[in-house]
Amino acid sequence: GDSVTQMEGPVTLSEEAFLTINCTYTATGYPSLFWYVQYPGEGLQLLLKATKADDKGSNKGFEATYRKETTSFHLEKGSVQVSDSAVYFCALSETRGGSNYKLTFGKGTLLTVNP
Amino acid sequence: GAGVSQSPSNKVTEKGKDVELRCDPISGHTALYWYRQRLGQGLEFLIYFQGNSAPDKSGLPSDRFSAERTGESVSTLTIQRTQQEDSAVYLCASSLASVAAYNEQFFGPGTRLTVL
Numbered sequence: 064g065d066s067v068t069q070m071e072g073p074v075t076l077s078e079e080a081f082l083t084i085n086c087t088y089t090a091t092g093y094p095s096l097f098w099y100v101q102y103p104g105e106g107l108q109l110l111l112k113a114t115k116a117d118d119k120g121s122n123k124g125f126e127a128t129y130r131k132e133t134t135s136f137h138l139e140k141g142s143v144q145v146s147d148s149a150v151y152f153c154a155l156s157e158t159r160g161g162s163n164y165k166l167t168f169g170k171g172t173l174l175t176v177n178p
Numbered sequence: 179g180a181g182v183s184q185s186p187s188n189k190v191t192e193k194g195k196d197v198e199l200r201c202d203p204i205s206g207h208t209a210l211y212w213y214r215q216r217l218g219q220g221l222e223f224l225i226y227f228q229g230n231s232a233p234d235k236s237g238l239p240s241d242r243f244s245a246e247r248t249g250e251s252v253s254t255l256t257i258q259r260t261q262q263e264d265s266a267v268y269l270c271a272s273s274l275a276s277v278a279a280y281n282e283q284f285f286g287p288g289t290r291l292t293v294l
Contacts, residue, residue: 067220099285105287106181106182106269106285106286106287106288107221107269107271107285108285109282109283112282152220152221154221164226165211165223165226165234165237166211166213166221166223166271166283167223168213168220168221168222169220170218170219170220171220
């Protein structure tokens with residue numbers, strides 16, 4: 064079945080440091096890939112997505128590139144801020160019958176950014 | 179507009195009791211999903227509704243779990259004879275459904291269930 068493996072945290076960085084959170088996946092078909100973020104006390108929000116190979120998703124300074132050859136979708140940000148402190152989830156979704164479908168999530172990575 | 183809402187936000191129950199968790203999706207969203215997150219785990223898919231029917235119930239962990247949806251709106255997840263391993267945060271999400279590319283799933287704040 065489908066699965067997502069992401070870097071286990073927690074990750075602690077200083078403000079303005081470079082961030083990478085690794086994510087690799089296993090899927091039987093051709094999935095869409097996502098990063099979701101959960102800020103303290105809030106619900107899950109979509110951060111970025113990519114639906115085909117070599118697509119780059121980006122939002123709020125975060126980027127991730129869909130790499131089919133390495134089955135990876137690593138999240139990066141060049142300069143993190145305290146406000147980026149959150150739990151980050153990598154996820155995939157396979158389409159069935161042309162429609163989007165259930166999400167398969169990684170376990171999440173807790174990021175703490177210190178001033 | 180209003181997002182996905184869930185109630186209650188917290189539920190503490192005794193082992194063996196039944197619980198009902200409610201989800202109000204975003205108006206107009208025909209697809210509805212239930213997930214759960216146990217401590218230290220990722221989110222696990224439970225069930226998917228398209229309209230009022232559930233084409234995929236494969237994630238329900240046992241026959242103690244059931245869900246229904248009415249009026250292409252509210253959904254209720256019922257857990258009968260709760261066990262301690264049912265303790266988790268139960269998340270609901272909704273999305274537009276189409277035959278096009280992926281439609282974003284919008285998540286509710288979750289219900290934290292604790293079974294004593």
